[in-house]
Amino acid sequence: xSLVLLILLPVASLVEISVSYLLQAITDSVSGRSHFxxxxxxxxxxxxxxxxxxxxxxxxxxxxxxLNRIMAKLRAELADSLLHRxxxxxxxxxxxxxxxxxxxxxxxxxxxxxxLQGSVNAYKQLCQFAxxxxxxxxxxxxxxxxxxxxxxxALLVPILQRHVLKNNKRQVLESSEMFTHSLRNIINxxxxxxxxxxxxxxxxxFQSQNSHLLHxxxxxQLRRKQVGSISQLLNNILYxxxxxxxxxxxxxxxxxxxxxxxxxxxxxxxxxxxxSASGLLGDIVGGKEAAISIDTVLSQTETLNPEAKxxxxxxxxxxxxxxxxDGEKPVLQNISxxxxxNKHYLIVGKSGSGKSSMINTLFTPNVSVxxxxxxxxxxxxxxxxxxxxQRVGLLEQESYVxxxxxxxxxxxxxxxxxxxxxxxxLNKVGLEQYASSEGLAAMVSNGGNNLSxxxxxxxxxxxxxxRQYSFMFLDEPLSGLDPKTSRDIIDVLIAIxxxxxxxxxxxxxxxxxxxxxxxxxxxxxAVAATGSVADKNVKIALKRIKLL
Numbered sequence: 001x002s003l004v005l006l007i008l009l010p011v012a013s014l015v016e017i018s019v020s021y022l023l024q025a026i027t028d029s030v031s032g033r034s035h036f037x038x039x040x041x042x043x044x045x046x047x048x049x050x051x052x053x054x055x056x057x058x059x060x061x062x063x064x065x066x067l068n069r070i071m072a073k074l075r076a077e078l079a080d081s082l083l084h085r086x087x088x089x090x091x092x093x094x095x096x097x098x099x100x101x102x103x104x105x106x107x108x109x110x111x112x113x114x115x116l117q118g119s120v121n122a123y124k125q126l127c128q129f130a131x132x133x134x135x136x137x138x139x140x141x142x143x144x145x146x147x148x149x150x151x152x153x154a155l156l157v158p159i160l161q162r163h164v165l166k167n168n169k170r171q172v173l174e175s176s177e178m179f180t181h182s183l184r185n186i187i188n189x190x191x192x193x194x195x196x197x198x199x200x201x202x203x204x205x206f207q208s209q210n211s212h213l214l215h216x217x218x219x220x221q222l223r224r225k226q227v228g229s230i231s232q233l234l235n236n237i238l239y240x241x242x243x244x245x246x247x248x249x250x251x252x253x254x255x256x257x258x259x260x261x262x263x264x265x266x267x268x269x270x271x272x273x274x275x276s277a278s279g280l281l282g283d284i285v286g287g288k289e290a291a292i293s294i295d296t297v298l299s300q301t302e303t304l305n306p307e308a309k310x311x312x313x314x315x316x317x318x319x320x321x322x323x324x325x326d327g328e329k330p331v332l333q334n335i336s337x338x339x340x341x342n343k344h345y346l347i348v349g350k351s352g353s354g355k356s357s358m359i360n361t362l363f364t365p366n367v368s369v370x371x372x373x374x375x376x377x378x379x380x381x382x383x384x385x386x387x388x389x390q391r392v393g394l395l396e397q398e399s400y401v402x403x404x405x406x407x408x409x410x411x412x413x414x415x416x417x418x419x420x421x422x423x424x425x426l427n428k429v430g431l432e433q434y435a436s437s438e439g440l441a442a443m444v445s446n447g448g449n450n451l452s453x454x455x456x457x458x459x460x461x462x463x464x465x466x467r468q469y470s471f472m473f474l475d476e477p478l479s480g481l482d483p484k485t486s487r488d489i490i491d492v493l494i495a496i497x498x499x500x501x502x503x504x505x506x507x508x509x510x511x512x513x514x515x516x517x518x519x520x521x522x523x524x525x526a527v528a529a530t531g532s533v534a535d536k537n538v539k540i541a542l543k544r545i546k547l548l
Contacts, residue, residue: 001069005062009120010127012059015052017131020265022048028258067116071108074294078103081298086385088364089357090326102180103297107290110173115287122280125273132269139259146245147267150238151274165227168220169286173293175209175216182209224282235271242267311387314470314500315376316340317362323370324357331357333525334371341471344493345502346513349522350545355504356397358522359473363394393472397479399460400446407440410462417466425466429458430488454485461489471500478505487511508547521545 087093136144246260318338365385373380411417426435478486494515513533521528521541529541542548
């Protein structure tokens with residue numbers, strides 16, 4: 001289809017520019033230099049109008065088809081890149097999501113409007129310029145040579161300014177990204193902003209970014225219009241100079257009046273590309289910066305072990321003297337722990353002690369740590385991350401609830417799961433009020449009020465149970481829950497016999513602590529003690545962190 005477009009555009013330009021010869025024929029007929037009858041001229045004009053309309057339709061339609069296909073492919077590649085980005089330990093998920101949000105909402109538009117559309121327009125203008133020049137040469141070579149000389153100054157202006165235009169566009173893109181970041185903070189943190197009554201402070205920061213973006217856009221447009229004005233002046237010299245020189249050739253009887261009219265029309269087709277060159281060059285140069293930005297994002301794929309194998313069965317996950325730093329801050333310090341299939345564990349410690357960081361080492365491909373992270377006794381890099389996630393689950397403290405039906409949120413969009421299975425899971429996690437076809441069809445969302453905090457936790461736990469993992473980690477599933485909901489979730493977990501799990505918590509519950517096979521106490525990024533709740537060292541560690 002792209003090849004068809006490359007052929008259609010010059011053909012459409014040729015048909016459009018042919019109006020110059022049509023005007024020559026009409027003028028020569030009036031002056032008695034043409035033998036066309038009036039009826040023939042009318043027929044030619046009508047035929048030309050239909051042909052021009054038809055070629056315009058084909059070229060413009062195929063142009064948009066090609067651009068739409070390219071944009072659809074870019075959107076798909078960007079979405080695929082986002083879905084496969086590594087987000088976990090040491091990865092700022094908010095920064096990554098904001099970057100992609102800006103790319104989808106701003107950068108892709110610049111790529112389409114400036115780079116792609118600008119490139120197509122430049123190709124059309126180049127074809128128009130070349131065809132018009134060739135046709136003018138066929139009328140009067142010397143006259144055409146003079147026109148070429150008049151064209152040169154106007155052609156040089158945008159070329160000499162391309163670096164300035166490029167830098168200005170880069171500043172606009174950077175300002176736009178900062179503006180989007182500020183806007184996302186307002187949208188995502190609106191409730192917090194209102195509760196802390198900091199609307200004026202947030203608005204002040206927003207206006208600062210808004211003003212910076214406005215300044216960048218105005219600076220970019222100022223330079224573009226300056227270049228455009230100079231090009232406009234030179235184009236007037238070209239167009240009016242054509243008439244002045246043309247009159248001389250008519251007076252010397254080297255061209256006819258009809259040929260001069262054709263020349264004047266050709267000058268419009270020659271001047272238009274020159275006049276638009278500065279704007280097109282600015283669009284293309286600036287749009288290329290946006291395209292490079294998208295390409296950089298798409299190329300940020302993490303290198304995984306090409307010989308990595310599938311994890312077909314989970315047996316054991318272990319950390320051997322693992323050390324991890326967040327910048328210069330130590331998070332994990334020579335931590336060693338092991339989690340075996342079909343056993344139940346508690347990982348306890350104060351907030352910020354490193355509990356979540358330890359379990360996230362399993363769910364962050366290529367995480368840079370000291371020590372060894374092993375799966376079934378092998379380095380974790382030996383396994384494909386996707387296969388690990390299929391066997392081992394992680395319930396995060398704030399799992400996302402999609403703006404969709406409860407059915408899709410529970411099944412994670414798997415249409416192959418029967419309603420009876422979903423209803424059984426809902427009953428198991430204590431969401432009996434939704435355990436029906438009507439309940440499954442209910443709409444829920446991450447920021448909505450149709451689910452309470454406890455119900456959201458029950459729903460996300462139901463997701464985990466539905467997947468039937470070999471082992472699952474649950475990060476603070478009891479945090480912030482009322483006593484009844486907390487007890488209900490504990491009862492659900494204790495009843496699980498065919499699946500191993502490890503629960504992260506900083507709260508004490510006697511029933512839960514007695515039910516697990518092993519307690520791992522984390523203190524200041526290190527393992528302080530392991531064993532049952534009756535173990536002396538475990539009791540001492542629990543008292544030290546004030547859980548007993």
